[in-house]
Amino acid sequence: MRYRLFFFVLVAVMGISRGGCLAADSPPNVVIFLMDDLGYSDIGCFGSKDIRTPNMDKMAAEGMRLTDFYVAQAVCSASRAALMTGCYANRVNMQGALNHTSQSGLAVEEMLLPELCKSRGYATAIFGKWHLGTIDKFHPMKQGFDEYLGIPYSNDNSKYHPSLAEVMPPLPLYDGEKIVETDPDQSQFTRRFTERAVGFIEKNKDRPFFLYVPHVMPHVPIFASERFRDRSGKGLYVDVVEELDWSVGEIFAALKRSGVDDRTMVILFSDNGPFLSYGTHAGHAQPFREGKLTTFEGGVRVPCIARWPGKIPAGKVCKEPVMETDLLPTIAGLAGADLPKVKLDGADILPILEGKDGAASPHEALFFYAGEDLEAVRSGKWKLHFAHSYISVDGEPGRDGKPANYANMKPKSITQSGIQGIASRHGYRVEKIELSLFDLETDLGESHNLAAEHPDVVERLSKLAEPVRAALGDGLTGVKGIEVRQ
Numbered sequence: 001m002r003y004r005l006f007f008f009v010l011v012a013v014m015g016i017s018r019g020g021c022l023a024a025d026s027p028p029n030v031v032i033f034l035m036d037d038l039g040y041s042d043i044g045c046f047g048s049k050d051i052r053t054p055n056m057d058k059m060a061a062e063g064m065r066l067t068d069f070y071v072a073q074a075v076c077s078a079s080r081a082a083l084m085t086g087c088y089a090n091r092v093n094m095q096g097a098l099n100h101t102s103q104s105g106l107a108v109e110e111m112l113l114p115e116l117c118k119s120r121g122y123a124t125a126i127f128g129k130w131h132l133g134t135i136d137k138f139h140p141m142k143q144g145f146d147e148y149l150g151i152p153y154s155n156d157n158s159k160y161h162p163s164l165a166e167v168m169p170p171l172p173l174y175d176g177e178k179i180v181e182t183d184p185d186q187s188q189f190t191r192r193f194t195e196r197a198v199g200f201i202e203k204n205k206d207r208p209f210f211l212y213v214p215h216v217m218p219h220v221p222i223f224a225s226e227r228f229r230d231r232s233g234k235g236l237y238v239d240v241v242e243e244l245d246w247s248v249g250e251i252f253a254a255l256k257r258s259g260v261d262d263r264t265m266v267i268l269f270s271d272n273g274p275f276l277s278y279g280t281h282a283g284h285a286q287p288f289r290e291g292k293l294t295t296f297e298g299g300v301r302v303p304c305i306a307r308w309p310g311k312i313p314a315g316k317v318c319k320e321p322v323m324e325t326d327l328l329p330t331i332a333g334l335a336g337a338d339l340p341k342v343k344l345d346g347a348d349i350l351p352i353l354e355g356k357d358g359a360a361s362p363h364e365a366l367f368f369y370a371g372e373d374l375e376a377v378r379s380g381k382w383k384l385h386f387a388h389s390y391i392s393v394d395g396e397p398g399r400d401g402k403p404a405n406y407a408n409m410k411p412k413s414i415t416q417s418g419i420q421g422i423a424s425r426h427g428y429r430v431e432k433i434e435l436s437l438f439d440l441e442t443d444l445g446e447s448h449n450l451a452a453e454h455p456d457v458v459e460r461l462s463k464l465a466e467p468v469r470a471a472l473g474d475g476l477t478g479v480k481g482i483e484v485r486q
Contacts (some may be wrong), residue, residue, distance in 0.1 A: 008105065020088065027208050028334055030334070032211070034080075035244060036214070036219035037271070037272065040298070041287075042274070043057070045065060046303045050234050050238055052245070054245065056245050064306045065316070065317050066304040067318065071261075071269075072088050072323060075095075076219075077272040081106050082325050083113065084328070085108075085328065085340075086339075088325065088367065090481065094288065098132070105132055106134070107486045108142070111341075112341075114140075114329070115326070117144070121207065122335065123203075125148070126150060127212075131154065132400075151171060152172065161477045162402050163425055185231070186221065186225075186297065189215075190243045190245075191225050194213075197211055198251060213247075216281045217243070218241055218281075218283060220401060224239040226275045227243075228243040228246070228474070264308065266304075267413075272292045272299060277397060277398055278397065278398050278404075279396070296390070296446055298410070301304065312409065319322070320360055322363070325345045325346030329347055330348050330349050333403065334350070337381070341398075348362070364464065365377050367473075371386070373388060374472070374473075379460070381441040383437070383438045383440055384437050389432050390419075391430060393427035393429075394423070395427075397427075402427075472484060
């Protein structure tokens with residue numbers, strides 16, 4: 001009898017039960033919120049004065065605000081590819097944004113973040129926008145996810161596209177591997193994805209889980225549910241972001257109700273900067289220059305918050321330059337998963353997240369592509385732009401879901417490809433920047449070119465870019481990358 005009692009006491013101390021409860025040393029749960037086109041200054045704790053985001057602000061107060069967090073490319077599919085693989089999007093040959101006609105996708109040979117988690121016994125789910133391949137073999141449930149509710153590409157690939165609506169097919173909504181609706185009510189997206197996320201947490205509270213919530217909003221066209229529409233009194237965009245903040249609060253409440261809050265790391269960021277041409281239906285990137293689709297800070301530097309009670313110090317601000325590519329190796333390390341047997345570009349940043357003394361960025365430099373063009377490199381406080389074209393809002397920003405200069409758009413021009421086609425479809429004009437060096441400590445707006453004053457810095461950053469150009473290619477110089485995968 002004494003031995004039996006000792007056994008049950010031992011089991012209780014180890015945190016194991018017949019019901020499958022997690023052991024005390026079990027790997028943490030991971031939740032990733034990915035907002036679509038949310039601007040750097042669209043969150044209260046990142047400077048917004050108009051948008052109420054109490055749940056995101058509380059997350060930052062209880063965790064860490066990463067002020068120098070970057071995405072690999074300032075566009076949907078490429079950014080998501082970097083998150084899922086731990087690689088620059090160009091290494092996995094995924095540039096730009098896929099659409100309903102795309103036959104390509106993120107190669108099935110790549111070991112993705114949910115697959116790494118799944119190899120360690122995690123339950124996995126995605127609720128929101130996938131955008132890494134439309135045809136069957138690229139489906140998220142064939143890429144490591146157990147559950148899926150969402151759309152395969154951006155929500156403007158639909159009857160709501162401002163200039164191509166007539167040629168767009170109905171937008172499909174998947175539940176699992178089946179299309180359950182076409183042209184669903186987009187005002188219900190945030191609510192529906194949140195409810196499924198809450199249910200997933202409650203169902204999997206006794207095992208480790210990886211929950212990915214890539215919200216569709218606030219990518220244009222934007223919609224808020226009836227509960228939030230007109231509630232802010234400051235326009236639809238504010239309503240939409242405040243509903244996203246509600247979603248964050250609901251999911252945190254579910255973590256606490258389920259008793260897993262203290263063993264869950266939650267990370268929130270945006271896939272790229274705001275779609276500035278859409279004006280009143282777009283976000284804000286102050287104090288940075290430009291936005292989505294550019295390699296200026298407004299396009300590639302995004303708001304990021306990380307929270308894990310007892311592990312990530314509360315109220316901490318991190319100014320170290322890190323990138324979304326760092327999340328895969330960091331999460332793999334926490335889960336105890338082996339890293340993919342291929343070259344990665346990200347590095348484990350757990351010491352930074354834990355606020356360790358002296359923890360610094362693992363990168364001597366970060367590199368920024370637009371499509372196949374290597375346009376910029378950041379090292380420390382310095383950022384060097386190679387001479388390149390970029391897009392800038394054509395005149396006054398648009399209103400009510402229409403881009404700038406909408407009245408002057410011509411049907412033939414909006415079918416063009418390349419940077420000129422993007423500009424024509426979305427109300428931008430094409431500009432050019434010469435070789436330019438900026439000091440990001442004193443010039444967040446990248447407006448004062450210091451290349452002539454610091455030729456040594458220009459030379460150093462240019463040399464840092466040479467091996468990356470050789471490995472991943474560069475359309476600006478005609479270099480074909482020798483390490484680009486399928």
